[in-house]
Amino acid sequence: xxxxxxxxxxxxxxxxxxxxxxxxxxxxxxxxxxxxxxxxxxxxxxxxxxxxxxxxxxxxxxxxxxxxxxxxxxxxxxxx
Amino acid sequence: xxxxxxxxxxxxxxxxxxxxxxxxxxxxxxxxxxxxxxxxxxxxxxxxxxxxxxxxxxxxxxxxxxxxxxxxxxxxxxxxxxxxxxxxxxxxxxxxxxxxxxxxxxxxxxxxxxxxxxxxxxxxxxxxxxxxxxxxxxxxxxxxxxxxxxxxxxxxxxxxxxxxxxxxxxxxxxxxxxxxxxxxxxxxxxxxxxxxxxxxxxxxxxxxxxxxxxxxxxxxxxxxxxxxxxxxxxxxxxxxxxxxxxxxxxxxxxxxxxxxxxxxxxxx
Numbered sequence: 001x002x003x004x005x006x007x008x009x010x011x012x013x014x015x016x017x018x019x020x021x022x023x024x025x026x027x028x029x030x031x032x033x034x035x036x037x038x039x040x041x042x043x044x045x046x047x048x049x050x051x052x053x054x055x056x057x058x059x060x061x062x063x064x065x066x067x068x069x070x071x072x073x074x075x076x077x078x079x080x
Numbered sequence: 081x082x083x084x085x086x087x088x089x090x091x092x093x094x095x096x097x098x099x100x101x102x103x104x105x106x107x108x109x110x111x112x113x114x115x116x117x118x119x120x121x122x123x124x125x126x127x128x129x130x131x132x133x134x135x136x137x138x139x140x141x142x143x144x145x146x147x148x149x150x151x152x153x154x155x156x157x158x159x160x161x162x163x164x165x166x167x168x169x170x171x172x173x174x175x176x177x178x179x180x181x182x183x184x185x186x187x188x189x190x191x192x193x194x195x196x197x198x199x200x201x202x203x204x205x206x207x208x209x210x211x212x213x214x215x216x217x218x219x220x221x222x223x224x225x226x227x228x229x230x231x232x233x234x235x236x237x238x239x240x241x242x243x244x245x246x247x248x249x250x251x252x253x254x255x256x257x258x259x260x261x262x263x264x265x266x267x268x269x270x271x272x273x274x275x276x277x278x279x280x281x282x283x284x285x286x287x288x289x290x291x292x293x294x295x296x297x298x299x300x301x302x303x304x305x306x307x308x309x310x311x312x313x314x315x316x317x318x319x320x321x322x323x324x325x326x327x328x329x330x331x332x333x334x335x336x337x338x339x340x341x342x343x344x345x346x347x348x
Contacts, residue, residue, distance in 0.1 A: 041144055041199065048219050048261045059258040060223075 002080060007054075008073040014053055015046060015069070028070040056080060085125065087118040094129050098288045099136045099190070108144040111203045111235075112151030116174065119181045130190055134296055135288035138185075138211060139195040139281045146194070146220070149202025150235070156334040165326045175234050175318045178203075182236045186210040186309050189300045191291045195284035196220045197277070201259070206235035209244065212307060215287065216262040216271040217280045223259035229337065230329030234321040239313035245269060 002010070008028050016023040019036040026035050033043065044060070050072075051058055056079040066072055083094040089105035101122055103109040111119075126136070140146045159167040185192060194208035197217040205222050208214050224241075226233045232254070241250050249268045253260070265271040275283045291299065324330065 044199070044221055044259065045219065048221055051261045052218060052263060057260070057264050059256065061256065061258055 002077070004073060004077050007077050007080070008069060010053065011050065011069055011073050011076070014049060018046070018049060026069070028073070029068055031067045032069055032072070033067050050076060054080065082125075083129070085121075087121055089115045089118045090122065092122055092125060094133055096289075097132065097134045097292050098285065099126065099129055099133050101136065101138045103138070103140040103147060104142060106142060108142055108148035108199055109140050109146070109204065110148055110151035110154075111178070111207075112154040113174075115151070116178055116181070120177065123181050123184045126184065126188065126190075130188065133190055134292045134299070136185070136188060136190045136192045136211075137195055137281070137284045137288060138192070138207065139284065140197070143198070145198025145204070146196035146200040147204025147207055148199050149204050149206075149225075152229075152334060153338050156331075156338045159325075159334075160331070164331050168322055168326055171325050172318065172322050175321060178235050179314055179318065182206065182210045183309060183311070183314070186236075186240075186307075189296075189303075191288070191299055191303065193284045193287060195280040197280050201225060202233060202237075203235045206233060206237040206240065209237065209240040212303060213272045213287065214265075214270060215273045215275060215280050215284045216265060217275050217277050218262050219277055220262040220265070220271075220280075221259045222253075222262075222265050222270065223257070224253050225257045225259075227254065228257045229333035230327055231324050231333075232317070232321055234317065236314050236317065238317055239310040242313070243308075243310055 012026055012028070013023060015021070015032060015036060016026060019038060021036055032038065032046070038046065047058060047060060047063060054076055056076060058075060058079060062075050063072060066075065085092055090101060090103045092099055092101045105115055109115065192211040193213045193215060194211040195215050196208055197220050200208055200220055201223045202225055205224060224233050224237055232238060238254065241253070245268060262271055262274055266274050273283060273287070
């Protein structure tokens with residue numbers, strides 16, 4: 001079982017890799033729409049990548065209104 | 081009949097016994113009046129080409145996905161111009177036309193394969209559901225967001241989803257309006273094969289080649305037996321949709337979607 005810190009780190013690493021942002025430029029409290037420069041379509045892509053990576057299902061209504069990595073990690077953690 | 085044709089929003093080609101129908105309208109193949117007219121042209125071609133073919137593949141060459149569903153902007157502005165209640169007969173006519181297209185593909189003697197990637201929402205999901213097989217890239221995402229707009233899916237979604245899947249997931253998808261990824265879609269029996277990114281069309285071609293090895297009459301008989309078209313429920317769906325369309329929730333839901341400042345608000 002991952003810790004919440006490990007989950008958050010994996011999300012940040014995955015986001016950095018797929019949206020071409022240096023890992024040291026993003027942190028847990030950041031707004032990922034702003035930091036990654038993504039729109040709602042790319043946010044869905046991020047959601048799908050996270051589901052595939054963690055092997056969980058995350059309904060989009062649970063992450064609507066969520067824009068920071070830390071809360072996203074908490075939502076994923078509750079499904080692990 | 082030409083074996084190859086490029087219409088404004090889609091193109092088709094017959095090659096080695098396989099018809100490939102490729103959607104190419106920006107941004108994500110939204111189904112409005114032009115796509116409908118082009119699909120109707122395709123259906124005429126399908127009827128003329130089908131004796132020379134054993135399979136039909138439907139795919140998109142647009143990056144965001146297979147199809148984002150009905151063209152909600154065209155729908156909103158068209159209905160608003162004459163009033164939502166007055167637009168009801170036109171909505172019914174549009175639905176009857178798209179149902180005719182969907183029903184022809186559903187009952188086609190060809191083995192039909194939807195090769196999907198990315199956004200496969202609403203009417204796009206319904207287009208995939210008419211096909212015998214859905215081959216999906218692992219980043220594909222499926223959704224029926226219509227209830228968010230005060231509507232139900234109108235292009236045959238509910239009857240075909242009920243035909244193919246169990247009640248638990250049918251109700252969940254419809255009543256929550258949530259989207260599901262391709263991995264989950266395969267687990268529930270919606271997607272038959274998962275592929276890597278950018279590989280769905282290639283895998284669909286290999287599948288079509290395998291299908292081409294079999295006796296055509298046997299494939300047709302098998303398909304008729306295992307995939308009945310739910311005509312009565314499809315008719316009911318049109319009436320329920322038209323009834324809901326005049327309710328105030330629809331105009332406000334569509335306005336919210338159309339006026340959204342998000343660059344690409346795929347979820348209303």
